Amino acid sequence: MSFNQQQCFWLLLTASLALQSFFVGAGDAVAVVLKITPDTCVSLQQGRTCYSKVTARWHSNQPLDLCLAIEDQVLQCWKQQQQGQHQFEFAGASTSMVRLLRDQQLLAQAYIEVNWVHKASRAKRHWRLF
Amino acid sequence: MNIRRQWLLGLLFSLSCGDVHAEGADTISSWFEDFEGTLYLGIGKGYHNTLVPGLDQEHDINQGWLFVVTGDLHWGNFFIETPIHRSGAYVYSATIGYRFYQQQEHSWDLISSNYNIWIPENKTSTASPQLDGLTIRNGDSVHAVRYQYQYQQHALGVEAGLDVLTHRGAIGRVSYSYLLPWRNLDFYLNAALTFEAAKVVNYYYGVHPDEVRPDRPLYRPGAGLKSHLGVTAIYPLAENWQLDGSVGLNLFSSSYLDSPLVTRSHEQVAIVMVRYVF
Numbered sequence: 144m145s146f147n148q149q150q151c152f153w154l155l156l157t158a159s160l161a162l163q164s165f166f167v168g169a170g171d172a173v174a175v176v177l178k179i180t181p182d183t184c185v186s187l188q189q190g191r192t193c194y195s196k197v198t199a200r201w202h203s204n205q206p207l208d209l210c211l212a213i214e215d216q217v218l219q220c221w222k223q224q225q226q227g228q229h230q231f232e233f234a235g236a237s238t239s240m241v242r243l244l245r246d247q248q249l250l251a252q253a254y255i256e257v258n259w260v261h262k263a264s265r266a267k268r269h270w271r272l273f
Numbered sequence: 274m275n276i277r278r279q280w281l282l283g284l285l286f287s288l289s290c291g292d293v294h295a296e297g298a299d300t301i302s303s304w305f306e307d308f309e310g311t312l313y314l315g316i317g318k319g320y321h322n323t324l325v326p327g328l329d330q331e332h333d334i335n336q337g338w339l340f341v342v343t344g345d346l347h348w349g350n351f352f353i354e355t356p357i358h359r360s361g362a363y364v365y366s367a368t369i370g371y372r373f374y375q376q377q378e379h380s381w382d383l384i385s386s387n388y389n390i391w392i393p394e395n396k397t398s399t400a401s402p403q404l405d406g407l408t409i410r411n412g413d414s415v416h417a418v419r420y421q422y423q424y425q426q427h428a429l430g431v432e433a434g435l436d437v438l439t440h441r442g443a444i445g446r447v448s449y450s451y452l453l454p455w456r457n458l459d460f461y462l463n464a465a466l467t468f469e470a471a472k473v474v475n476y477y478y479g480v481h482p483d484e485v486r487p488d489r490p491l492y493r494p495g496a497g498l499k500s501h502l503g504v505t506a507i508y509p510l511a512e513n514w515q516l517d518g519s520v521g522l523n524l525f526s527s528s529y530l531d532s533p534l535v536t537r538s539h540e541q542v543a544i545v546m547v548r549y550v551f
Contacts, residue, residue, distance in 0.1 A: 185509040186457055194456040258512040260550050261311065 175203040177243050177251035184255060189263040190236055197233045199257060201243055202226035209245045223259075310346035315545030324525060325478075325534050327404055328391060328471035347372075352382075366390060370419070382419045384432065387412045388444050388467070391477050402535050405411050407484055409501075416504065425547070426452040429483040442472030448501075461505040463521070471495045489533045497528030503542070510547065518545040 153245075178200045186193035199211055204227055210220040211229055219229040233239070233255055243251040319334040343355035343511025350372045370384035391410040417434020433445040448465035471494065480492040510516050523540035530538065 178322045184457075185511055187459055187507060187509045187515070191454075260509045260513060264309075 152224060173203060173205060173207065173245075173250060175201060175207070175209070175243055176200045176249040177241065177253045178198070179241055179253040179255060182253065182255055183258060184233060185237070185258045185260065186236075187203045187259065189259040191236050192223045192236050193257045194260075195233045195255070196230060198228065198230045199241055199253075200226075201251065203250075206255060207250075209243050211241065211243055213241050214239055294486045295450065297328045308346060310344060310352070311343070311546040312344040312551040314344060314551070315341045315343060315548035316544040317341075317544060317548075319355065320541070320543040320544075322537065322541040324523070324529060324537050324540050325404070325532075326536055327389075333348050334544075339544070348376070378422055378424045382421070382422075383416070384419050384434070385414060385416050386478065388415050388436075388446075388469075389413045389473070389477055403489060403536065406486065407534075411439045412443075413440060413473070415444050417444070426454075428452070431511070436473070440476035442470040442476065444469050444472075444473060454540060457509055459507045459542070461507075463501065463503040463505065465501040467499050467501075469497050469499070473497075474528045478529050478534055480533055492532055492534075494528040498526040499529065500524045513550045515550060516547055 147230070157208050180198050180200070181195060181219040184193040201209075203209075206223040206225050208220075208222050209224075211218045211227070212231070213231070218231050219227070221227045235255070235257060238254055238256045241245075241255060242249055286459060291388035293472040294480060300364050300536050303484045317339045319335040319339050321331055323331045341355075344352050346352060352370050353374060354370075355366070356368065366545065368384050370385040372380055374381035375404045390412040415434045415436045417432045419430060421431075422429045428450045430446070430448040433443070435441065435443050445468040448463070450464075451462040455458040455463060474494045474497040477495075478492070478494055480489055482491060485491050501521055501523050503519055505517065505519040507515055507517040519542065521542045523542065
C-alpha cells in the first residue's frame with residue numbers, strides 16, 4: 144500500500160488532532176494523590192488493637208468536593224479544595240484502607256499496615272514478661 | 274561466664290543445629306517442630322545496686338553492654354524460661370522445668386532455678402574491702418515445685434524448693450504480676466516475697482569463724498525475707514523488635530541487713546533492652 148502526497152497530509156493532520164485531543168483530555172482528568180504518615184502501626188501481639196496517630200495529606204490538580212474515609216467511616220470532608228490534611232487516631236487490629244471519595248467514587252487510596260512483634264500463640268498465653 | 278549463661282548459649286546453638294539438620298532429616302525436624310515459645314536476642318544496659326557492694330554481678334550489669342539470649346521455650350511438657358524482668362534482674366539466670374499439670378488458668382511445675390548469684394571477686398578491691406578474704410559463695414540451684422495461676426491480667430506464682438548444690442537450704446517465693454495494657458504498651462506491676470531459710474542467709478550473708486577479722490565480726494543470721502517491687506514496660510518498635518525496660522526495688526529483712534558484709538539498705542535494679550523476637 145502506498146500513499147500520495149495529499150493522503151499523507153490528511154493522515155498527519157488527523158493524527159495530530161487526535162494527539163492534541165488526547166492531551167487536552169488528560170489535563171481535564173482528576174488526579175489526586177493521598178499520603179498517609181506513618182503508614183505502619185506495630186502492636187505487641189498479632190490480633191491486638193494497634194494505636195497510632197496518623198496524618199493523611201492529599202492534593203489534586205483541581206478543586207474538588209471530597210471526603211476522607213477509613214474503611215466505612217467518614218473522617219473529614221472538604222468542599223472545593225485542592226489540598227487537605229487531617230490527623231486522626233488509628234485503632235485497628237489489621238491492615239486498613241484509607242480512601243478519598245467523591246460522591247462514593249474512589250479517587251485515591253492508601254493503606255495503614257498493621258504489624259506485630261509476637262505472633263498469635265497457639266497456647267493460651269498473653270503474658271510476655273520474659 | 275556462668276553455668277546458666279552457657280546453658281542458654283548452648284540452647285541457642287542446639288536450636289540452630291536443629292534448623293540445619295531439619296532440611297535433610299524428617300525425624301530431626303519433627304522434634305524441632307515440637308518447640309513452642311519465643312526466643313529473644315537482646316542488647317541493653319542495666320544497673321543493679323546490690324546489697325553487698327562490689328560483687329561481680331553488679332560489675333557485669335553496670336559496666337558495658339548486656340548481650341542476652343532469653344526466651345520462653347516449651348518442648349512437650351519441658352520448658353525453659355528466662356524471666357529477666359521478674360523479681361530482681363538476674364539477667365543471666367534461667368528456670369528449667371517440667372509441667373506436670375495444666376488446666377485452664379492453673380499449672381503445676383517442677384522447676385530448677387538459681388535464686389542467688391554470688392560470685393566474690395578474686396582480687397581485693399578497695400571499693401569492697403569487706404569482701405577481702407571471704408570464702409567463695411557459689412550460686413545456688415534450687416529444685417522446687419511451682420504453682421501458677423493466670424487469669425486475665427493477673428498472674429500469681431507460689432514456689433518452694435531446696436538447693437542441692439551449695440547451701441542446701443529451703444527457699445519459698447510468692448509472686449504476683451498485674452498486666453496493664455495501655456495503647457501499644459504493656460505495663461507489668463510486679464511484686465514478690467521470698468523466704469530464705471537460715472542455711473541460705475547464713476551461707477551468703479554470714480561471717481564464718483575463719484572469715485572473722487577485727488572489722489568483720491562473726492555473724493550467724495537466721496531465716497530472712499526479701500521483697501521485690503517493680504514495674505516493667507514493653508513497647509513494640511517494629512515487626513519482631515521490641516523495647517523493654519524494668520525498674521525495681523529489693524527490700525530485705527534484718528537478717529540480711531545486719532550482716533557485716535552489707536553496707537546498703539536495699540537494692541535498686543534497672544534494665545533497658547532492645548530485643549529481636551524470633
